[in-house]
Amino acid sequence: MQPAGRIHNFGAGPAVLPLEVVDEVAAALPNLDESGFGLLEVSHRSPTFQSVIDSAVERIRRVLSVPDGYEVLFLQGGASTQFYMTALNLLNDGEKADFLVTGGWSQKALKEASRVGDAFAVWDDSENGFKSVPQDGEYTIREDATYIHYTSNNTLYGTQFHHLPDSGGKPRVVDASSDICGVTIDVSAHDVIYAGAQKNLGPSGVTLAILSPWAMARAKQGIPTMLDYHTHASKGSMFNTPNTFGIYVLDRVFAWIERNGGLDGAIERNRAKxxxxxxxxxxxxxxxxxxxxxxxxxxxxxxxxxxxxxxxAFLTEAVAAGFGGLKGHRSVGGIRASIYNGCPIESVVALVGFMRDFESQHS
Structure with a gap:
């Protein structure tokens, strides 16, 4: 049962948050942790916020089983900045990176990496309308590629990797923006994981990046300060003023995940939906x-x-019935229901009921 005034939100991002988290955030707005400072006013240099960011890092390490030696960073600019930033940090002049192009976001990642080095699509499903992801053996990684990049979940087309893609022994870089903390991910099998928070982790404006020792060692001299991973790692993600609000919400989302069965619980709920x-x-x-x-x-x-x-008519009637965010991406059309961690199963049950009613009226 939805609280009065709230719709069943199936938006692709910013996405629905668990109501428990919304209530926690609302309570912190006037006074964060009894500090006397409101959540939107607290200094990022204060002990109060330091405890928030420390908590967030610790929870991420626990929930995702992040190996020792990996950096956990909170960045800005979204995954769109990471398309370029990963290549800028990992590729030296003339070096190669291979891409599995499974949708619009991996196309953009390929384009941005091409500004830095020799970026090449070893698999591209665009001619087939991006209806599937590749299986191992359907592509060949170049022997001299520095790393392979893939997008684990494709929000526009509704496809997803359900296996760890073969990298030919090369380091893996993954854009996990839309399924991090919603499916199994072996952090130790990746050297860079990045994710915009606004789908499964919190509000827009925060980007989570997890980097291996190899990735941190790759950074070269002369990178613009704000695009250098070392800049942010050396200052605990506080070289400049971070998105304090977003990091707080992200910490609360991870706390909610831990209270509700951890990553395994989230995976089970998402599969059921x-x-x-x-x-x-x-x-x-x-x-x-x-x-x-x-x-x-x-x-x-x-x-x-x-x-x-x-x-x-389906979309119009859905809005009237209390369902929002179902319109497909403008480049694809159709219908899209985003059922991230924060989407309760009750909303999915209600949507299925609406679909059956619509079919009976229009078939």
Whole structure:
């Protein structure tokens, strides 16, 4: 049951937060941890906020089983900045990076890395409409590539890796913006993990980056200060004023994850939500799911109606019935339900009920 005035939010990001977290944030706005300073007013140099950022780092290390020696950073500029920043830090002049292009965001990551070095798509599903992710053996990593980059979940098209992609023995860099803390991830098998917070971790404006010792050692001289990972690691993510509000919310989200079964609990809930939606999409030919089986995302479920002329009516009636954020990305169209960690299963149950009612009225 939704609280009065709130909709069932299926937006792709900024996304719905757990209500427990929203209540905690609201309570901290006038007075954070009895410091006398409001959450939006507290100095990032204060002991009060230092305890917040320390807590956030510790929770991330616990929930994600981050190995010793890996850096945990809070950055700004979103994943879009990381598209360039990763290459700038990891590639020397003339060096190569290989990309698995599975959607719009990995296309952008490839483009930005091309400004720095020899970035090459060893797999690209654009001609097929980005309906699947590659399986091992369907691509070949260049022998002299420095690393391989992939996007673990593709929000636009609703596809996702359900296996650790073969890297040919090269370091892995992953954009995990839309499924971090929602699926299993082996941090030790990656050298850079980056994620915008606004889908599974908190509000917009904070980017989580986790870097291995290898990645930290790769940084070269002459990188612009704010684009150098060492700048932020050496100052505990406080070289400049960080997004204090966003980091606080992220800490509260990780605390909520820990209270609710940890990463395993989040994975179980997300699988259950996805099973409900895909079960409905596969039940009737009234719906046309986009992603191929085996590549379907448990974070972003995308589909069209068999009669695409009904899609506008579906979206209009959904809003009237209390469902928001279902319109597909402008570059893709159709319907998209984002069911990140903060989305309660009750919202998915309600959406499936609405879908059945809509089908009965329009089929």
């Amino acid at each position: 996805a099973a409900l939606l895909y079960g409905e999409l596969d039940r009737s030919d009234f719906w046309r799911p986009h992603a191929h089986g085996g590549s379907r995302s448990v974070m972003n479920v995308t589909w069209r109606l068999a009669d695409e002329n009904l899609e506008e």
